[in-house]
Amino acid sequence: MAEYSTYGSVAVLQVNNPPLNTFTRHVLQALVSGLERAQRDPAVRSIVIAGKGPTFPAGADLEELLGTAAAPLLSNLRMVDKHVDTCQKPIVCAIHGTALGGGFELALASHYRLAVPSATLSLPEVHLGMLPGAGGTQRLPRVVGVKSAIQLITSGQDIKAQQALTLGLVDKIVQGDLLKEAVSFARSVEGRPLEDRRISQRTVPDADKVDEVVEATRKTILRKARGAIAPLTCVQAIQASVLPFAAGMAREADLMTYLMTSWQAAAQQYVFFSEREVRQWSHPRDKHINFRTAKPTVIKSVGVVGAGTMGAGITISLLQAGLKVVLLEVNKKQLDKAIAVIQKTLRQKSASQKMSQLTTTMDYSQLSDVDMVIEAVFENLRLKKEVFRKLDVITKPQAVLASNTSGLDIDKIAAATKRPDKVVGTHFFSPANVMRLLENIYGKKTSAETVATVMQLATTIGKVGVLVGNCAGFVGNRMLGPYRSEALFLLEEGVDPQDVDRAIEEFGFPMGPFRMTDLAGNDIGWRRRIEARLTTEHGPPPDTPALYRRGDRYCPLPDMLCLQGRLGQKTGAGCMMLQEAKDDLTENIYIRFRTDGSVFDLRRLLAHTKTLEELILDLLFADDCALLAHTEAALMSHHAPSMCNRYDPGSRTALPDPVVLQMIQDYRQEHGFKKRTISSQEIVERCLYSLINEGFHVLDEGIASRALDIDVIYLFGYGWPRHTGGPMYYVERVIGLEKLLRSLETYSARYPNHSHLQPSPLLRDMVAKGGSLAALGTTDSKL
């Protein structure tokens, strides 16, 4: 637990609790005993504390901190702190690996800190809904000042050894044998006075500015982590660092107790463990196929097809993980743009050697040797099938073929190949090199080996892979459907898009549904609805009532906006919408054919001949890249106005757009909707409860095997606020399943045509029988 040895006058205490040397009560007890022994032994004149194996202690053991062992753990932790802080012999911490939380706090309580260059230090407790409760909020500001301490503690960010040296958090970077160096360092400081080495005895350097700093950061925190109590509580504790040390420690302890007993701490710790548990996947249809039994294929090289927004991001992720990538694109201009984006991003990460792992091409035969292909072409089934047919012929037979589709049928795509067992969905989220989620979708014929391969790929590239079944929209986008519909219905009844966004953002989302649609592009959903024949490029399908589709309520407002060319703010850089362009609804889209230089009005072409998708497909399969480039350039030069908001040039701040507000008002009048006042609570409930209700359907159908899979998808892919634990956790632990059921019953009685408000049978069943979401997925009953 903590091995004791001596090297002449130096006692060495090595924490040995593999794999992370976390502090359990027994480890701490062993540390206390070791410190007492070293203090008692007159031959010992200095002490070194280190971690055995791969790391210095990574903090308190969460299983114990959260369980019944919390009290002895905490009392032992305080005892260690006291022993270290008052020790009359110099204590040197020798840091390697990750000195996190309580581990870093132990180091701060010691007199000297040495670290290897690769060491990382951090106080990540805020991510667990807590604060650094072993003196971290009191000692860190005494070294780096209140301003930096607030920044480091409320972000929980990593501090690399070199930065720690600059900040004065470590005294020396050790290049050679850490333990040997630490022992010799300890020997060199024996007998020196210790009072000025005790951080607890120092004063906070920027104490006079504390109120000013706190006020400024409080605003940022309120904006960035709306609804989360831990960051603000951390600030309160740090604020107390200007008090005498003992008073500050007492304040820290009180605030820590408050946080540890909060529902948010429990929610965030659930998130921590769920993020790890999703790796322990099992095939929902056959539990014998799981992370233990299925062996992944080794992937060393990956082909990426399509160098658009997603293709470029996916390529960056793969290169950063050290994989070889062949990036294929049919549009030369787009390829050049993607290369520039990739180069720039990797340069920022000073990873120039990674560029040498990239081959770019417009020739499919270059994919003949890759271990896997990830397709990221336009979201069109016909095109994707065509691409997979081609890939099936060109790539080696054992290569895995994955699609980054946002929701198309994986089985239909697989059917275009002679290797459906090797076809799988790998749904990345935009920006693909930043967003942590990888939603992996197995089809009917996807083999266990293929599933294991893409789940392993997620880990290799630092993503959180979640395995889900195949259905329209899979888990994430399918659940988003009802949420978006309900947001639109709220517009009909009287609220403005900004009201909906505000309510959802106050709940904790970084962006409400309308700002999100503006950012992603309103045309994405429009194309999907056109493909699903819910609408057409010219308006509702013939003989279709304006407000109904297939018997269900339908809000055509987004289609109407698209028809007016209000396609939303494109995600590409510098694509802010301009007011002048937005009001020009008569603007046309032109295609210039290279062959004869003639210009066609795309709208007229669409009206008389084909759909936009079909037209683009024809152009693609004309195998004339220059022609495609012209088409895309023409499409891009069209200044599409935003859907609901106005964006001043160069700004991302969404402003209400009077044109849209007027349009909604006219729409209400035309369809006889009476405007009424709607509370934020109703907005949040109707949007989020309908999303969560769909989550119950997803579980019922076995599309997701566990509630935690859904939570992880929403936390890592959709910006669901982390402090609430995810949609399913939140509803079960905070709202209560019974309350959810009653609310859905009330809303569905009021809106009988909103089918997504009808409570799911699984929810009813669970409320009736008192079942728990956590227990779902541990039996095969529903799968």
Ligand SMILES: CCCCCCC[C@H](O)CC(=O)SCCNC(=O)CCNC(=O)[C@H](O)C(C)(C)COP(=O)([O-])OP(=O)([O-])OC[C@H]1O[C@@H](n2cnc3c(N)ncnc32)[C@H](O)[C@@H]1OP(=O)([O-])[O-]
């Ligand atoms: C008045 C009150 C006083 C209170 C005093 C409070 C003291 C202090 O302020 C509180 C803390 O220290 S809070 C703590 C502050 N510290 C943190 O927040 C550190 C959190 N940990 C991490 O950030 C990462 O695990 C590392 C970067 C350490 C390693 O990353 P990696 O190499 O990718 O490895 P991996 O896959 O991530 O983990 C491997 C296995 O270990 C498991 N496990 C991990 N940490 C655990 C823990 N603390 N515990 C238990 N288990 C923990 C993990 O679940 C996984 O289990 P599985 O069964 O194999 O799935």
Ligand SMILES: NC(=O)c1ccc[n+]([C@@H]2O[C@H](COP(=O)([O-])OP(=O)(O)OC[C@H]3O[C@@H](n4cnc5c(N)ncnc54)[C@H](O)[C@@H]3O)[C@@H](O)[C@H]2O)c1
């Ligand atoms: N953009 C998002 O937010 C997002 C998120 C998740 C998933 N997706 C999915 O990822 C896929 C790509 O989306 P995107 O946003 O990157 O699209 P995009 O329009 O930015 O890029 C698509 C690229 O594919 C290229 N392409 C078209 N046909 C090709 C072919 N036959 N061979 C090679 N390249 C071809 C196009 O030239 C274009 O550069 C879609 O299936 C989409 O649904 C998108």
